[in-house]
Amino acid sequence: MGHSTTTESDDGVLSADSPLSNDGENSGGSSNGNALLKKGPWTTAEDSILVDYVKRHGEGNWNAVQKHSGLSRCGKSCRLRWANHLRPNLKKGAFTSEEERLIIELHAKMGNKWARMAAHLPGRTDNEIKNYWNTRIKRRQRAGLPLYPPDLCLHALPENQHHGSPGIYEGCHDIMQINGYETPDFMFDNFNISPYTSEFPGISATVSTSNGFAPQFCTFGPQIPKCAQETDAPMPDYEGGAPIEAPPFHKNQIESYASKMSQSFGLYFPYEPDPTKKMFPFGVDKDSHFMNDNILFNHVCSAVRRVKSEVFDQSWIIDSESKRNPNNYLDYSTPEASLGSYWVEQNASYWKQQGCPPTDAIGALMGEDTKNTSASIWGLSSCCWNNMPAVCQMSDIH
DNA sequence: AATGTATACAACCGCCGGCAG
């Protein structure tokens, strides 16, 4: 174990050498004066001593355990061992699907209040729940999946969050931020966006900012089926050719979509060069100077740039400012204009109209393969909401 | 078979609040 070099910080109670203090090959132990406190994994002998002590003296007064039993463990360690492993009525084994669902719900309500959550799960310890959640976070973060199902996400948000008050926002911010779950696939630096190439073969459009924006709600699920990811077929007209004429993406459309995205995910568009100014939620407070047309458009460009796909090579990510159409249309010649599946659908229908059929990759995107593979892409088979469509239920945006 | 990676689990650490003196 790697704990042997550290010393106890706030458990200053030490004892004389105990018969068990050196019984473990991995014992480590911290030297403090003339005593050693063992660290590392507990042995069965130590367990039995602790169990016996609690039987005789009851729980509590953990620092006395060492004194009365000769156990060379600090009080904290004893309490933890008892609470997490030795006390009766502990439920062992994997979480049931019902427990998993409950944990997700509780976390949406409470945040990282593991002890409080454990109170709702008889036989489970806060440590177990915490470990489960941290593992889950990593898994979903890696997969670019949202932490909560959308319905839970919305319920977890304060009703008035959309009004843009920073104070009001703290509620949902807290839910996501307190666990330190940041997914810096992109880092904003005053609107200069740096694409981050995820190791995960799918879409991951999460954002973070250098000024405290932690939009975990913005995590987008992968949408690209493996068959599409693995294809070498380039996007039509993306290979250095002249961009095809694309249907115009009107500003009010953008505003509408983005507003719904904002509502669905608590998505905040963080462009504000002055970090001292409060952020405004996107699509809200349209009368504000902050949300004038140009800036609104900038926000959308910024947002859609975050949507990246393995179908598109990263080289497609180019500076949107230079690609901005002065007529307030998104330039479809760049994948930065892709707003998730909506973009694909729009283009697919448009290509059909134009007699320009999609490639295999796009065909796969639009075909049944998407449905068939979505479940596996979305991960957790044990999760009752693993069939949630990718990307924030893009149908909501329509 | 060797190596790398993901996951589960256990334990420690630092901080904080309650409480008694």
Place this chain on the structure above:
DNA sequence: GCTGCCGGCGGTTGTATACAT
């Protein structure tokens, strides 16, 4: 009110194991 002790809590890290390449 101050201080020290104790216990609880959440964050973090280390290790073992399973699985993939």
